[in-house]
Amino acid sequence: MLRVWGRANSVNVKKVLWCVGELGLPFERIDAGMEYGVVGTPGYQAMNPNARVPTIDDDGFVLWESNTIVRYLALKYGLGSLCPVDIRERADSDRWMDWTTAQLAPTFREVFWGTVRTPPEKRDLAIIEKNRAATAKTLDIVERLFGTRPFVAGDQLTMGDIPLGCYVHLWMSMPIERPAHPNLVAWHKRLLERPAFNAGVNTPLS
Numbered sequence: 481m482l483r484v485w486g487r488a489n490s491v492n493v494k495k496v497l498w499c500v501g502e503l504g505l506p507f508e509r510i511d512a513g514m515e516y517g518v519v520g521t522p523g524y525q526a527m528n529p530n531a532r533v534p535t536i537d538d539d540g541f542v543l544w545e546s547n548t549i550v551r552y553l554a555l556k557y558g559l560g561s562l563c564p565v566d567i568r569e570r571a572d573s574d575r576w577m578d579w580t581t582a583q584l585a586p587t588f589r590e591v592f593w594g595t596v597r598t599p600p601e602k603r604d605l606a607i608i609e610k611n612r613a614a615t616a617k618t619l620d621i622v623e624r625l626f627g628t629r630p631f632v633a634g635d636q637l638t639m640g641d642i643p644l645g646c647y648v649h650l651w652m653s654m655p656i657e658r659p660a661h662p663n664l665v666a667w668h669k670r671l672l673e674r675p676a677f678n679a680g681v682n683t684p685l686s
């Protein structure tokens with residue numbers, strides 16, 4: 481059976497949990513990371529030398545890097561659904577995974593850590609605000625995208641929606657000022673209609 485290592489409140493683990501849910505794969509999740517430890521053990525680091533989560537073991541094939549795991553599972557178990565068959569459509573979907581990591585995540589991380597994982601007395605409000613404004617501006621890009629299509633690559637959910645959906649859900653859940661992004665909100669509502677999204681991603685902020 482597929483095994484997934486990683487604490488359920490990690491944004492990168494959420495990508496994998498949502499993906500396996502969409503694919504209907506039976507899996508076992510093992511808590512690891514932060515308060516659970518495990519990632520510092522030699523056994524874990526033999527699988528993942530980065531000492532980070534997530535890591536999967538799919539019938540003896542060990543893989544880390546969350547976007548790569550989502551691509552692998554989508555191609556192996558979801559060709560024609562999460563992984564588009566058409567190569568251009570697949571690349572169209574795929575690009576939003578890299579975009580989320582490269583363009584959205586760096587400023588988002590400062591807001592998330594500042595507001596959710598840092599006690600109020602230790603928060604640097606100026607840094608949080610600078611990165612909140614930058615993240616909001618980056619999200620203008622997908623606001624325009626969702627004015628043209630219901631999901632990142634067209635009419636149906638694909639792997640490209642997964643990392644973005646995990647970050648946007650946290651963005652929508654944090655007690656912060658958000659600009660009006662009606663198309664993004666409508667896409668997030670579509671995600672909230674999916675049982676796998678609710679199971680893997682829509683969990684309390686922590």
Ligand SMILES: N[C@@H](CCC(=O)N[C@@H](CS)C(=O)NCC(=O)O)C(=O)O
Nearest residue numbers: 490491492513514532533534545546
């Ligand atoms: N590029 C990696 C990043 C992995 C990563 O940084 N994971 C974080 C959680 S989101 C982590 O392991 N943090 C340390 C910990 O939980 O102990 C991926 O996408 O899988």
